[in-house]
Amino acid sequence: MSEARLLEAARAGDQRAMEALYTAHSGRVFTVVRRLVGDDHLAEDVSQDAWVRAFEKLGSFRGEAAFGTWMHRLAVNTALNRLRRSGRRPEVESAAEPPTAPPDADERILSQRVLGQALDRLPNGYRQVLVMHDVEGMTHEEIADRLGVAVGTSKSQLHKARARMRDLLAPPMGRNEAGNHA
Amino acid sequence: MPDHLSREQIAALLDEPEATGVDREHLDGCSECTLEYEQMIRTRMALSALPDLEPPVDEWERIRARLGDDVSPIGRRVSAPNSTRFRPLWAAAVVALFAAGLGVGRQLSPTEDAAPDTTASRSASDDRTEAYLRTVAQIQELRREGPSGEAVLDDPSLAAERLMRLDALIEASQEALRTAPTDPVLNNLLFDVVDERQSLAGQMNRSLRYTSVEY
Numbered sequence: 341m342s343e344a345r346l347l348e349a350a351r352a353g354d355q356r357a358m359e360a361l362y363t364a365h366s367g368r369v370f371t372v373v374r375r376l377v378g379d380d381h382l383a384e385d386v387s388q389d390a391w392v393r394a395f396e397k398l399g400s401f402r403g404e405a406a407f408g409t410w411m412h413r414l415a416v417n418t419a420l421n422r423l424r425r426s427g428r429r430p431e432v433e434s435a436a437e438p439p440t441a442p443p444d445a446d447e448r449i450l451s452q453r454v455l456g457q458a459l460d461r462l463p464n465g466y467r468q469v470l471v472m473h474d475v476e477g478m479t480h481e482e483i484a485d486r487l488g489v490a491v492g493t494s495k496s497q498l499h500k501a502r503a504r505m506r507d508l509l510a511p512p513m514g515r516n517e518a519g520n521h522a
Numbered sequence: 523m524p525d526h527l528s529r530e531q532i533a534a535l536l537d538e539p540e541a542t543g544v545d546r547e548h549l550d551g552c553s554e555c556t557l558e559y560e561q562m563i564r565t566r567m568a569l570s571a572l573p574d575l576e577p578p579v580d581e582w583e584r585i586r587a588r589l590g591d592d593v594s595p596i597g598r599r600v601s602a603p604n605s606t607r608f609r610p611l612w613a614a615a616v617v618a619l620f621a622a623g624l625g626v627g628r629q630l631s632p633t634e635d636a637a638p639d640t641t642a643s644r645s646a647s648d649d650r651t652e653a654y655l656r657t658v659a660q661i662q663e664l665r666r667e668g669p670s671g672e673a674v675l676d677d678p679s680l681a682a683e684r685l686m687r688l689d690a691l692i693e694a695s696q697e698a699l700r701t702a703p704t705d706p707v708l709n710n711l712l713f714d715v716v717d718e719r720q721s722l723a724g725q726m727n728r729s730l731r732y733t734s735v736e737y
Protein backbone atom coordinates (compact mmCIF):
# COMPACT_ATOMS: atom_id res chain seq x y z
CA MET A 341 0.00 0.00 0.00
CA SER A 342 1.58 3.31 -0.99
CA GLU A 343 1.36 6.29 1.31
CA ALA A 344 0.09 8.39 -1.58
CA ARG A 345 -3.05 6.26 -1.79
CA LEU A 346 -3.57 6.45 1.95
CA LEU A 347 -3.19 10.22 1.81
CA GLU A 348 -5.62 10.48 -1.06
CA ALA A 349 -8.23 8.52 0.86
CA ALA A 350 -7.56 10.49 4.05
CA ARG A 351 -7.97 13.78 2.17
CA ALA A 352 -11.34 12.53 1.02
CA GLY A 353 -12.25 12.10 4.69
CA ASP A 354 -11.87 8.32 4.95
CA GLN A 355 -11.42 7.65 8.64
CA ARG A 356 -9.79 4.27 8.08
CA ALA A 357 -7.04 5.89 6.00
CA MET A 358 -6.56 8.51 8.69
CA GLU A 359 -6.22 5.84 11.33
CA ALA A 360 -3.74 3.93 9.19
CA LEU A 361 -1.61 7.08 8.82
CA TYR A 362 -1.94 7.67 12.54
CA THR A 363 -0.89 4.10 13.32
CA ALA A 364 2.21 4.40 11.15
CA HIS A 365 3.40 7.67 12.72
CA SER A 366 1.81 8.07 16.15
CA GLY A 367 4.85 6.80 18.08
CA ARG A 368 7.26 9.25 16.49
CA VAL A 369 4.85 12.15 16.88
CA PHE A 370 4.08 11.48 20.53
CA THR A 371 7.76 10.95 21.30
CA VAL A 372 9.00 14.24 19.89
CA VAL A 373 6.12 16.14 21.48
CA ARG A 374 6.61 14.52 24.87
CA ARG A 375 10.35 15.17 24.86
CA LEU A 376 9.87 18.80 23.86
CA VAL A 377 7.19 19.74 26.38
CA GLY A 378 8.58 17.68 29.26
CA ASP A 379 5.20 16.81 30.77
CA ASP A 380 2.83 13.86 30.29
CA HIS A 381 -0.49 15.69 30.37
CA LEU A 382 0.64 18.55 28.18
CA ALA A 383 2.14 16.06 25.73
CA GLU A 384 -1.16 14.20 25.41
CA ASP A 385 -2.93 17.45 24.66
CA VAL A 386 -0.35 18.72 22.19
CA SER A 387 -0.02 15.40 20.38
CA GLN A 388 -3.79 15.31 19.83
CA ASP A 389 -3.73 18.91 18.63
CA ALA A 390 -0.98 18.10 16.15
CA TRP A 391 -2.98 15.23 14.66
CA VAL A 392 -6.21 17.19 14.45
CA ARG A 393 -4.36 20.05 12.75
CA ALA A 394 -2.67 17.59 10.41
CA PHE A 395 -5.94 16.10 9.22
CA GLU A 396 -7.50 19.54 8.89
CA LYS A 397 -4.53 20.75 6.86
CA LEU A 398 -4.04 17.58 4.86
CA GLY A 399 -5.26 19.37 1.74
CA SER A 400 -2.27 21.69 1.93
CA PHE A 401 0.20 18.79 2.10
CA ARG A 402 1.56 18.58 -1.43
CA GLY A 403 3.63 15.47 -1.00
CA GLU A 404 7.03 16.98 -1.85
CA ALA A 405 8.30 15.53 1.41
CA ALA A 406 7.25 12.24 3.00
CA PHE A 407 4.17 12.49 5.17
CA GLY A 408 6.25 11.47 8.21
CA THR A 409 8.63 14.41 7.67
CA TRP A 410 5.75 16.85 7.27
CA MET A 411 3.99 15.45 10.31
CA HIS A 412 7.16 15.61 12.42
CA ARG A 413 7.61 19.27 11.49
CA LEU A 414 4.00 20.01 12.32
CA ALA A 415 4.28 18.22 15.67
CA VAL A 416 7.43 20.17 16.61
CA ASN A 417 5.78 23.47 15.64
CA THR A 418 2.62 22.63 17.56
CA ALA A 419 4.65 21.84 20.68
CA LEU A 420 6.77 25.00 20.42
CA ASN A 421 3.70 27.18 19.80
CA ARG A 422 1.94 25.71 22.80
CA LEU A 423 4.92 26.40 25.05
CA ARG A 424 5.09 29.94 23.69
CA ARG A 425 1.36 30.54 24.18
CA SER A 426 1.46 29.25 27.71
CA GLY A 427 3.98 31.95 28.47
CA ARG A 428 6.80 29.51 28.89
CA ARG A 429 9.14 31.22 26.49
CA PRO A 430 12.52 29.67 25.85
CA GLU A 431 14.57 31.30 28.54
CA VAL A 432 18.13 32.15 27.80
CA GLU A 433 19.38 32.12 31.35
CA SER A 434 16.76 30.33 33.36
CA ALA A 435 16.82 30.28 37.10
CA ALA A 436 15.93 26.64 37.24
CA GLU A 437 15.72 24.68 40.45
CA PRO A 438 19.16 23.79 41.73
CA PRO A 439 20.53 20.70 40.07
CA THR A 440 20.33 17.56 42.09
CA ALA A 441 21.14 14.10 40.88
CA PRO A 442 18.52 11.37 40.96
CA PRO A 443 19.12 9.13 43.99
CA ASP A 444 20.36 6.23 41.90
CA ALA A 445 22.48 8.29 39.55
CA ASP A 446 25.48 6.36 38.40
CA GLU A 447 27.66 7.73 35.68
CA ARG A 448 28.46 4.28 34.42
CA ILE A 449 24.84 3.32 33.95
CA LEU A 450 22.99 6.03 32.13
CA SER A 451 19.54 4.53 32.11
CA GLN A 452 16.87 5.81 29.78
CA ARG A 453 14.63 6.52 32.74
CA VAL A 454 17.21 8.72 34.45
CA LEU A 455 17.96 10.46 31.19
CA GLY A 456 14.25 11.12 30.58
CA GLN A 457 13.80 12.50 34.08
CA ALA A 458 16.76 14.81 33.67
CA LEU A 459 15.38 16.06 30.34
CA ASP A 460 12.07 16.85 32.02
CA ARG A 461 13.83 18.88 34.68
CA LEU A 462 15.66 21.13 32.24
CA PRO A 463 14.30 24.65 31.73
CA ASN A 464 12.08 24.72 28.65
CA GLY A 465 14.47 26.71 26.51
CA TYR A 466 17.34 24.36 27.19
CA ARG A 467 15.26 21.24 26.75
CA GLN A 468 13.85 22.36 23.41
CA VAL A 469 17.25 23.01 21.86
CA LEU A 470 18.80 19.87 23.35
CA VAL A 471 15.93 17.68 22.16
CA MET A 472 15.90 19.20 18.68
CA HIS A 473 19.68 18.93 18.25
CA ASP A 474 20.95 15.95 20.24
CA VAL A 475 17.82 13.77 20.23
CA GLU A 476 16.13 14.64 16.94
CA GLY A 477 19.28 15.46 15.00
CA MET A 478 18.12 18.83 13.69
CA THR A 479 20.67 21.42 12.54
CA HIS A 480 21.21 24.76 14.26
CA GLU A 481 19.81 26.47 11.17
CA GLU A 482 16.56 24.49 11.47
CA ILE A 483 16.36 25.10 15.21
CA ALA A 484 17.02 28.82 14.83
CA ASP A 485 14.29 28.98 12.20
CA ARG A 486 11.73 27.21 14.39
CA LEU A 487 12.51 29.25 17.49
CA GLY A 488 12.94 32.54 15.69
CA VAL A 489 16.41 33.10 17.13
CA ALA A 490 19.90 33.53 15.67
CA VAL A 491 22.00 30.46 14.85
CA GLY A 492 24.56 31.62 17.42
CA THR A 493 21.85 31.69 20.07
CA SER A 494 20.85 28.13 19.23
CA LYS A 495 24.47 27.03 19.61
CA SER A 496 25.06 28.76 22.91
CA GLN A 497 21.74 27.48 24.27
CA LEU A 498 22.78 23.96 23.30
CA HIS A 499 26.08 24.23 25.13
CA LYS A 500 24.35 25.55 28.25
CA ALA A 501 21.75 22.80 27.98
CA ARG A 502 24.38 20.06 27.75
CA ALA A 503 26.19 21.49 30.74
CA ARG A 504 22.96 21.68 32.75
CA MET A 505 22.11 18.15 31.74
CA ARG A 506 25.46 16.95 33.06
CA ASP A 507 24.88 18.91 36.27
CA LEU A 508 21.60 17.05 36.72
CA LEU A 509 23.10 13.65 35.99
CA ALA A 510 26.31 14.19 37.94
CA PRO A 511 26.41 17.26 40.19
CA PRO A 512 29.69 19.08 39.94
CA MET A 513 31.92 18.14 42.83
CA GLY A 514 35.53 18.59 41.83
CA ARG A 515 34.65 21.46 39.52
CA ASN A 516 32.39 24.47 39.69
CA GLU A 517 30.65 26.58 37.06
CA ALA A 518 33.58 28.94 36.78
CA GLY A 519 35.67 26.00 35.83
CA ASN A 520 38.06 26.30 38.75
CA HIS A 521 39.54 23.60 40.83
CA ALA A 522 37.56 22.99 43.98
CA MET B 523 47.89 24.00 35.54
CA PRO B 524 45.32 26.70 34.61
CA ASP B 525 41.65 26.53 35.63
CA HIS B 526 39.69 23.58 34.33
CA LEU B 527 37.21 24.12 31.54
CA SER B 528 33.58 24.65 32.49
CA ARG B 529 31.04 22.09 31.32
CA GLU B 530 29.69 24.69 28.93
CA GLN B 531 33.12 25.15 27.37
CA ILE B 532 33.49 21.39 27.06
CA ALA B 533 30.03 21.15 25.51
CA ALA B 534 31.09 23.63 22.84
CA LEU B 535 34.14 21.52 21.99
CA LEU B 536 31.88 18.52 21.44
CA ASP B 537 30.73 19.94 18.11
CA GLU B 538 34.18 20.98 17.00
CA PRO B 539 36.55 18.03 17.32
CA GLU B 540 38.96 19.72 14.90
CA ALA B 541 38.98 23.01 16.79
CA THR B 542 42.22 24.59 17.91
CA GLY B 543 42.72 27.18 20.59
CA VAL B 544 43.28 27.54 24.29
CA ASP B 545 40.30 25.40 25.34
CA ARG B 546 41.23 22.57 23.03
CA GLU B 547 44.83 22.68 24.19
CA HIS B 548 43.71 22.45 27.78
CA LEU B 549 41.41 19.55 27.02
CA ASP B 550 44.16 17.63 25.26
CA GLY B 551 46.46 18.00 28.25
CA CYS B 552 44.00 17.51 31.12
CA SER B 553 42.77 14.09 32.15
CA GLU B 554 40.00 15.50 34.36
CA CYS B 555 38.49 17.59 31.58
CA THR B 556 38.95 14.72 29.14
CA LEU B 557 36.94 12.51 31.47
CA GLU B 558 34.13 15.08 31.54
CA TYR B 559 34.35 15.38 27.74
CA GLU B 560 33.94 11.62 27.40
CA GLN B 561 30.99 11.60 29.79
CA MET B 562 29.35 14.31 27.73
CA ILE B 563 29.83 12.28 24.56
CA ARG B 564 28.29 9.30 26.33
CA THR B 565 25.29 11.40 27.38
CA ARG B 566 24.87 12.69 23.85
CA MET B 567 24.97 9.16 22.44
CA ALA B 568 22.44 7.99 25.00
CA LEU B 569 20.14 10.89 24.09
CA SER B 570 20.28 10.06 20.40
CA ALA B 571 19.48 6.43 21.20
CA LEU B 572 16.42 7.12 23.36
CA PRO B 573 13.59 4.82 22.25
CA ASP B 574 10.25 6.04 21.01
CA LEU B 575 7.49 6.46 23.57
CA GLU B 576 4.01 4.96 23.36
CA PRO B 577 1.13 7.38 22.87
CA PRO B 578 -1.87 6.94 25.21
CA VAL B 579 -3.96 3.92 24.22
CA ASP B 580 -7.07 6.01 23.65
CA GLU B 581 -5.34 8.75 21.69
CA TRP B 582 -6.84 7.82 18.35
CA GLU B 583 -10.36 7.69 19.81
CA ARG B 584 -9.90 11.19 21.17
CA ILE B 585 -8.59 12.49 17.87
CA ARG B 586 -11.47 10.87 16.02
CA ALA B 587 -13.95 12.44 18.41
CA ARG B 588 -12.43 15.85 17.84
CA LEU B 589 -12.53 15.43 14.08
CA GLY B 590 -16.22 14.76 14.50
CA ASP B 591 -18.45 14.67 11.43
CA ASP B 592 -15.74 15.65 9.00
CA VAL B 593 -14.75 12.03 8.59
CA SER B 594 -16.68 9.26 6.93
CA PRO B 595 -17.95 6.37 9.05
CA ILE B 596 -15.70 3.47 9.86
CA GLY B 597 -15.89 0.37 7.70
CA ARG B 598 -17.96 -2.64 8.56
CA ARG B 599 -17.23 -3.92 12.03
CA VAL B 600 -15.94 -7.42 12.40
CA SER B 601 -18.07 -9.41 14.75
CA ALA B 602 -16.11 -10.80 17.66
CA PRO B 603 -17.50 -12.92 20.45
CA ASN B 604 -19.41 -10.89 23.00
CA SER B 605 -18.87 -13.52 25.59
CA THR B 606 -15.93 -12.96 27.87
CA ARG B 607 -14.97 -16.58 27.22
CA PHE B 608 -12.39 -16.82 24.47
CA ARG B 609 -13.42 -18.86 21.46
CA PRO B 610 -10.62 -20.58 19.53
CA LEU B 611 -12.47 -19.75 16.31
CA TRP B 612 -11.68 -16.10 16.87
CA ALA B 613 -7.96 -16.77 16.38
CA ALA B 614 -8.68 -18.55 13.12
CA ALA B 615 -10.75 -15.56 12.00
CA VAL B 616 -7.85 -13.24 12.68
CA VAL B 617 -5.46 -15.41 10.69
CA ALA B 618 -7.92 -15.48 7.79
CA LEU B 619 -8.22 -11.71 7.96
CA PHE B 620 -4.48 -11.23 7.76
CA ALA B 621 -4.29 -13.72 4.94
CA ALA B 622 -6.75 -11.50 3.08
CA GLY B 623 -4.58 -8.50 3.84
CA LEU B 624 -1.63 -10.49 2.54
CA GLY B 625 -3.31 -10.82 -0.83
CA VAL B 626 -4.02 -7.13 -0.86
CA GLY B 627 -0.41 -6.38 0.04
CA ARG B 628 0.78 -8.46 -2.90
CA GLN B 629 -1.42 -6.56 -5.29
CA LEU B 630 -0.47 -3.14 -4.01
CA SER B 631 3.12 -3.01 -5.17
CA PRO B 632 4.76 0.42 -5.43
CA THR B 633 5.22 0.00 -9.18
CA GLU B 634 1.56 -0.65 -9.71
CA ASP B 635 0.71 2.40 -7.68
CA ALA B 636 2.96 4.49 -9.86
CA ALA B 637 1.23 3.28 -13.01
CA PRO B 638 -0.45 5.84 -15.29
CA ASP B 639 -3.82 6.85 -13.94
CA THR B 640 -6.13 5.68 -16.70
CA THR B 641 -9.81 5.36 -15.87
CA ALA B 642 -9.61 1.56 -15.81
CA SER B 643 -6.50 1.24 -13.62
CA ARG B 644 -7.79 4.08 -11.44
CA SER B 645 -10.91 2.09 -10.70
CA ALA B 646 -8.92 -1.08 -10.00
CA SER B 647 -6.54 0.73 -7.66
CA ASP B 648 -9.51 2.33 -5.89
CA ASP B 649 -10.83 -1.17 -5.27
CA ARG B 650 -7.49 -2.33 -3.92
CA THR B 651 -7.18 0.75 -1.71
CA GLU B 652 -10.65 0.06 -0.39
CA ALA B 653 -9.76 -3.59 0.30
CA TYR B 654 -6.55 -2.61 2.07
CA LEU B 655 -8.27 0.04 4.18
CA ARG B 656 -11.04 -2.35 5.12
CA THR B 657 -8.50 -4.95 6.22
CA VAL B 658 -6.46 -2.53 8.31
CA ALA B 659 -9.61 -1.06 9.89
CA GLN B 660 -10.83 -4.53 10.79
CA ILE B 661 -7.51 -5.41 12.38
CA GLN B 662 -7.63 -2.20 14.45
CA GLU B 663 -11.19 -3.03 15.44
CA LEU B 664 -10.26 -6.58 16.48
CA ARG B 665 -7.54 -5.21 18.69
CA ARG B 666 -10.05 -2.97 20.43
CA GLU B 667 -12.58 -5.76 20.91
CA GLY B 668 -12.80 -8.06 23.91
CA PRO B 669 -11.67 -7.41 27.44
CA SER B 670 -9.00 -4.78 27.93
CA GLY B 671 -7.81 -2.06 30.28
CA GLU B 672 -7.81 -2.16 34.05
CA ALA B 673 -10.59 -4.77 34.23
CA VAL B 674 -8.27 -7.34 32.67
CA LEU B 675 -5.77 -7.04 35.50
CA ASP B 676 -8.37 -7.68 38.17
CA ASP B 677 -9.60 -10.92 36.63
CA PRO B 678 -7.12 -13.70 35.74
CA SER B 679 -9.53 -15.30 33.24
CA LEU B 680 -9.99 -11.98 31.41
CA ALA B 681 -6.23 -11.49 31.42
CA ALA B 682 -5.74 -14.95 29.97
CA GLU B 683 -8.30 -14.24 27.24
CA ARG B 684 -6.64 -10.96 26.34
CA LEU B 685 -3.29 -12.72 26.17
CA MET B 686 -4.67 -15.34 23.79
CA ARG B 687 -6.20 -12.66 21.59
CA LEU B 688 -2.90 -10.81 21.46
CA ASP B 689 -1.03 -14.03 20.65
CA ALA B 690 -3.41 -14.68 17.77
CA LEU B 691 -2.92 -11.15 16.45
CA ILE B 692 0.86 -11.45 16.74
CA GLU B 693 0.97 -14.79 14.94
CA ALA B 694 -1.28 -13.57 12.16
CA SER B 695 0.46 -10.22 11.71
CA GLN B 696 3.85 -11.91 11.49
CA GLU B 697 2.38 -14.12 8.79
CA ALA B 698 1.13 -11.08 6.87
CA LEU B 699 4.43 -9.23 7.24
CA ARG B 700 6.32 -12.07 5.59
CA THR B 701 4.93 -10.88 2.28
CA ALA B 702 4.62 -7.17 3.03
CA PRO B 703 7.63 -6.70 5.35
CA THR B 704 7.93 -2.94 4.93
CA ASP B 705 4.29 -1.93 5.32
CA PRO B 706 4.56 0.70 8.07
CA VAL B 707 0.97 0.33 9.19
CA LEU B 708 1.23 -3.43 9.70
CA ASN B 709 4.64 -3.04 11.32
CA ASN B 710 3.36 -0.53 13.82
CA LEU B 711 0.32 -2.63 14.56
CA LEU B 712 2.55 -5.61 15.29
CA PHE B 713 4.81 -3.45 17.45
CA ASP B 714 1.85 -2.17 19.48
CA VAL B 715 0.42 -5.64 19.98
CA VAL B 716 3.77 -7.13 21.02
CA ASP B 717 4.27 -4.23 23.40
CA GLU B 718 0.86 -4.74 24.99
CA ARG B 719 1.49 -8.48 25.27
CA GLN B 720 4.82 -8.01 27.02
CA SER B 721 3.34 -5.54 29.44
CA LEU B 722 0.34 -7.74 30.21
CA ALA B 723 2.44 -10.89 30.61
CA GLY B 724 4.76 -9.01 32.96
CA GLN B 725 1.86 -7.83 35.09
CA MET B 726 0.37 -11.33 35.17
CA ASN B 727 3.70 -12.78 36.30
CA ARG B 728 3.97 -10.23 39.05
CA SER B 729 0.49 -10.92 40.37
CA LEU B 730 1.16 -14.67 40.19
CA ARG B 731 4.25 -14.14 42.30
CA TYR B 732 2.25 -12.19 44.86
CA THR B 733 -0.40 -14.88 44.89
CA SER B 734 2.12 -17.64 45.46
CA VAL B 735 3.59 -15.78 48.41
CA GLU B 736 0.29 -16.18 50.20
CA TYR B 737 0.51 -19.98 50.09
Ligand SMILES: [Zn+2]
Pocket residue numbers: 525526527548552553554555556
Ligand atom coordinates in the same frame (compact mmCIF):
# COMPACT_ATOMS: atom_id res chain seq x y z
ZN1 LIG C 1 41.05 20.53 33.04
